[in-house]
Amino acid sequence: MSTTLTKPLQRFSARHAARLPLMVTATLLVAMFSVGSLQYEGFFSAQVLLNVLIDNGFLLVVAIGTTFVILTGGIDLSVGSMVALSTMLTAWLVEQNGLPLAAAVPVVLLVGAGGGALMGWVIHAFEIQPFIVTLAGMFLARGLCYMISTESISITDPTTTTIAQTRVLLPGGLFVSPAVVIALVVLALAFVVLHHTRFGRTVYALGGNESSARLMGLPVGRTKVMVYAVSGLCSALGGLLLTFYMLSGYALHAVGMELDAIAAAVIGGTLLTGGSGFVLGTALGVTVLGLIQTIISFQGTLSSWWTRIVIGGLLFVFILLQRLFGGSRTEH
């Protein structure tokens, strides 16, 4: 009896196990939006959703980079500090050195990608846990922020402020910020890279089984270095977007953002053990996190710390889900 029932079920879950968490997250998102719309006046509008993206565009970019790393089975704790360093570096170059923004941007992106690549190289060449290497990177980047300045540097540069105030108008009186457009472009690029390039498929292979990937002749070392470089690049770009959002550089920006990024990836269905997940899921995860904030601000009486509590609860649920659906893979 049990075999007739479980066999098709197992076959189903084997085929769709990877996509199931994505569907769960999408359902959750719809449910949250519906509940919000029923509860609060003015909630049911497309602009509310777009505002979520406006307020979290930088997080989306950072979380996409984190997703690359987690897909290989690694982790990158340095991204929050990297974001802060990028805001600091941008403000310092533009405000205190009078560099035009167009010249500062490539420098910041290079520093991010280079820092990431360096960590990836250390992880690969010395076979050190990514956790510890990126923890060192986290302290290092945060410390470098204070080297530049212990105070917040506000930005008055006209180009930067113009971009920050620009609104990209959409039909129906809706609008988004340029940061949202950039984040969505990054999302599309990440999707194409992960699913339609050899590099992307190697990322998945690496997360599936690293020693197999090596024996299959895949460029394991190069891929690892590149994945951390992508993560560094994304956090630098996220930092630039945050600079536009905040119009300042500050060493205490984005404290703990690495954890938000990891949470978004996990809620979006990426397995922490690697090899399974989608960047689109990460986008859903970021939206879920943003929507929680929105609901709590609409509610009005709850303290903003409730956001953290809800995220904590959600993470627990999703990690348990991962365990239940991912468990079948290790059974042999």
Add this chain to the structure above:
Amino acid sequence: MTAPPTPRTPTPAGRPVLEARGVRKAFPGVLALDGVDLRLFPGEVHALMGENGAGKSTLIKVLTGVHPPDAGTVTVDGTPRRFAEPLEAQHAGISTVYQEVNLCPNLSVAENILVGREPRRFGLVHWSALHRRAAQLITELELDLDVRRPLSAHSLAVQQLVAIVRAVDVRAKVLVLDEPTSSLDRDEVAQLFALVRRLRDRGVAILFVTHFLDQVFDLCDRVTVLRNGRLEGEYRIDELTPVTLVHRMVGSELNTLDELAETSHTGTAATPESAETPFLSARGLARTGSIQPYDLDIHRGEVIGLAGLLGSGRTEAARLLFGADHADGGELRIHGERAALRSPRAAIAHKIAFCSENRKAEGLIGELTVRENIVLALQAARGWTRPLSRARQDEIAARWIETLDIRPAAPEAQVRNLSGGNQQKVLLARWLLTDPELLILDEPTRGIDIGAKTEIQRLVTRLAAEGTAVLFISAELEEVLRLSHRVGVLRDHRLVATLPNDTTLTPDRILGAIATGATS
């Protein structure tokens, strides 16, 4: 392809596609290979035989670029090569399929075959071409698989075939199969052999490593025999019989076949007195999802065999008796008194020992030496506050290395540098040292050679004669029959029968019980 199979070449003609000469490789404390030669010709299946520790695995690793040789040359198509990593060997046309499937379970079958060399269009992976190419390769090799499904949805045997398809697609001139059959059942082995023969007929040179003698005679054209890291000889298979081949492998020091015959007599000795209280008695012991309720009595000096297919619940049943898993039903009595084994620690306190099937993951610590591994359980039983003196440790290690003939006889060699069979012996030594009253052996002879196998079987018989109760789990029915007083048969996570091993019990009867689940 409907062309008639090419007749086997009686003598190799032409130039070898792969040739190794005078290969030497040493690890700390172990000289693994000492001047070994090997020649592989296109279109032959060549067996590499030898006991555990003879150097088979090391030779393969040298040929495939995992370890560079200390001395000697490897020539591919007449050009001397020195591979720094597996990828270089692959580019030179040498592909390897290992005992453990080395693929990515999260990717589809098609991707596993082609990952790293996916067909591309405009720089992007051309998915439909990839699926077409994979399906075409699968069909060419006369297999039938849905290439879009994830690899993890397929059985281990199918995964092994996929690994071969991948290996062959790298335009392999040489395919190395390292014990590919050790976890496959009979039909799956037949499927694999059919594939190997098709590849041979296409001119691929295949190096086949196995412990199953009948498979060598079934499949191979020539054989190279290693002994103690040296080349014993290269033979055409029709020059040999199974008996002469075994003699070549073990040398003249041990007359293995006589030993085997001897143990088979003692195996059918009378069952010990069953009137006394059993050492261990399980009633309705069960764990949801892993083993249905079962009853089992094990007396002192009795060997109980557990037979059943892979995944039938043999290991799961044994793990309950060791406290490695929690029983959620039934009761367990030891010496007639109720005992709850909440952890392996509790089981060890009751003098129960468990040699796991998965010796690498669950038993031995590769970085420690033979001596340290042997004294581990004894030290744990004494408690860490009463350390064993170094002199005592040395004495213990020396004694067990001699008793079990662990090779090399070097107490300070790291365990990970030992061969599979010798690692198994180290694990056995560790548990025997604690003087167990019940010894649970889970597949102690899997993947080890015939000489070591005989020694382990002999040891089991001797221990039982000295009063130790033994629970012996093995996939080899002949072995179970030879050693056991009674045989428990498992099927679909249920103990379906416990059969006394009298003259009427044959492998066919056990197979019958496995197949039908009948109790008689």
